[in-house]
Amino acid sequence: MTPTLPAPPDAAPLRxxxxxxxxxxxxxxxxxxxxxxxxxxxxxGADFVLYDMxxxxxxxxxxxxxxxxxxxxxxxxxxxxxxxxxxxVARALxxxxxxxxxxxxxxxxxxxxxxxxxxxxPRGLRGAAFGLAHxxxxxxxxxxxxxxxxxxxxxxxxxxxxxxxxxVDAIAAVDGVDVLFLGxxxxxxxxxxxGEFDHPRFEQALQAIGAAARRHGKVAATMAxxxxxxxxxxxxxxxxxxxxxxxxxxxxxxxxxxRGLRALG
Numbered sequence: 131m132t133p134t135l136p137a138p139p140d141a142a143p144l145r146x147x148x149x150x151x152x153x154x155x156x157x158x159x160x161x162x163x164x165x166x167x168x169x170x171x172x173x174x175g176a177d178f179v180l181y182d183m184x185x186x187x188x189x190x191x192x193x194x195x196x197x198x199x200x201x202x203x204x205x206x207x208x209x210x211x212x213x214x215x216x217x218x219v220a221r222a223l224x225x226x227x228x229x230x231x232x233x234x235x236x237x238x239x240x241x242x243x244x245x246x247x248x249x250x251x252p253r254g255l256r257g258a259a260f261g262l263a264h265x266x267x268x269x270x271x272x273x274x275x276x277x278x279x280x281x282x283x284x285x286x287x288x289x290x291x292x293x294x295x296x297x298v299d300a301i302a303a304v305d306g307v308d309v310l311f312l313g314x315x316x317x318x319x320x321x322x323x324x325g326e327f328d329h330p331r332f333e334q335a336l337q338a339i340g341a342a343a344r345r346h347g348k349v350a351a352t353m354a355x356x357x358x359x360x361x362x363x364x365x366x367x368x369x370x371x372x373x374x375x376x377x378x379x380x381x382x383x384x385x386x387x388x389r390g391l392r393a394l395g
Contacts, residue, residue, distance in 0.1 A: 143206070143228070143281070143282050144177065144178055144206035144208070144228050144229060144282075144284055145228070145229075145281065145282055145283065145284045145308060146281075147177070148284065148308060148309070148349050148370065151369070152369070153364075153369040153370070153371075154177040154178060154369070154370050154371075155176060155177060155178075155354075155370070155371040155372075155373040156171060156176035156177050156178035156179050156180060156205070156206075156208075156372065156373060157171050157176060157179060157180070157372065157373060157374055157375070157376055157379065158180040158181075158182060158353065158372040158374070158375050158376070159179060159180065159181050159182060159186075159196075159375075159376050160182050160185060160186045160375055160376055160377055161186065161376055161377050162376045162380070163181070163186075163188055163192050163195075163196060165195070165199055166199075167179065167196070167199075167376075168196065168199045168200045168203040168205050168207070169199070169203045171203075171205060172203045172204050172205040176205060176373070177205070177206065178205060178206040178207070178208050178228075178229070179196070179200060179205055179206075179207055179208070180208045180209075180210065180231070180372050181193055181196055181207060181208070181209050181210070182210045183209060183210055183211055183212050183218075183222075184210050184211070184212045184213075184233055190221050190222070190225060193207075193209055193222060193225050193227070194225040194226065194263055197209075197225050197226030197227055197263065198226060198263065200226070201226060201266070206228040206229065206284075207226060207227050207228055207229075208227060208228060208229035208230070208231060208284065208286070209222040209225075209227040209229070209230055209231065210230075210231040210232075210233070210288075211230055211231070211232055211233075212233075213232075213233060213234075214232050214233070214234065214235070214240060214243075214244060216247045216255065219232065219244065219247040219248060220247055220248075220256055220257060223248060223256070223264055223279070223283060224259055224262060224263060224264050225263055225264065226263045226264050227264075228282055228283065228284060229283065229284030229285070229286060229308075229309075230248065230283070230284075230285060230286065231286035231287075231288060231309075231311055232244050232285075232286070232287060232288060233288045233290060233313065233316075234288060234290050234291060234294065234316075235287035235288055235289065235290075235294055235301060236291065236293040236294050236297065237293060237294075237297040237300065237301065238297060238300035238301055238303065238304050241287050241300075241301045241304040241307050242304050242306075244285060244287065244307075245285055245304060245305070245306030245307060248283050248285055248306070249280060249306065250276045250279070250280075253280070258272065260272060260275050264279065265278070265279070284308045284309060285306055285307050285308050285309070286308065286309040286310075286311045286351065287301055287304075287307050287309070287310060287311065288311045288312075288313045289301070289310055289311065289312055289313065289317065289335075289339055290312075290313035290316035290317050290320065291316065291317065291320035292320050292321060294317075295317065295321075295335055295338060295339075298310065298338055298339055298342045299338075299341075299342045299345065299346075301342070302342040302343055302345065302346040302348050303346050307348060308348060308349060309348065309349045309350075309351045309370060310339050310342060310343050310348055310349070310350050310351065311351045311352060311370075312335070312336070312339055312350070312351070312352040312353075312363075312368075314327065314332075314352055314353060317332070317335060318332055321335070336362075336363065336366045336368075337366060339366070339368075340366035340367035340368060341367075343367060344367050349369060349370050350363075350366065350367050350368040350369070350370070351368060351369075351370035351371065351372070352368055352370075352371065352372070353371070353372045353374075353375070354371040354372065354373055354374075355373075355374050355375070355378060360373075
């Protein structure tokens with residue numbers, strides 16, 4: 131029987147749910163790294179919280195605090211690291227992340243290297259530090275901790291440029307890659323059609339990513355700020371969604387409330 135790391139109450143591991151074919155969704159956090167954000171997301175029905183380190187000011191101590199809050203809130207912490215690098219990936223996992231998302235994955239070799247950063251020897255390069263944040267500060271056999279970490283860790287490879295798109299099938303075929311995450315704005319920028327989400331080339335990209343995920347038993351994922359966009363992507367087989375960015379969610383809710391107040395006169 132596969133051992134398990136300490137899990138949030140009443141929550142199946144995110145990777146297990148993805149492998150079971152469930153649709154999962156949660157917010158992406160750029161600004162609101164408050165102690166309550168994980169519990170707020172959980173109370174709203176989210177399955178995970180995706181914390182950004184690429185375009186935000188979050189450092190590893192911030193991420194470590196957020197992962198600790200998630201551990202008691204019944205929700206999985208996923209971290210987008212700033213770039214493809216061992217120290218970025220391994221530190222996020224050691225801080226307690228259940229998943230790591232890496233920008234600009236260009237080919238199968240880079241995807242395989244990314245996976246190696248998340249696996250202990252002999253399967254990978256991850257350095258050992260047990261009895262710390264990622265395994266709940268508890269004692270235990272190293273072999274059990276290694277098996278549990280591998281069973282829990284979700285690897286998300288971002289498809290964001292022409293190289294990644296051209297090699298998406300080979301990336302999806304890499305053992306250990308769980309999710310192909312479409313970076314929709316960057317992909318249109320690199321394809322020379324910035325923000326043109328109705329362009330035929332973008333539609334072809336959606337088809338290619340969805341097909342690669344299905345062919346290799348992986349999950350296609352992306353940002354979904356509204357229901358119409360989510361339905362469009364879901365039709366291509368996408369079933370993991372970052373359901374909005376904290377800044378936009380707050381602005382939209384605030385703007386709607388202010389409009390209602392000002393309509394009073």
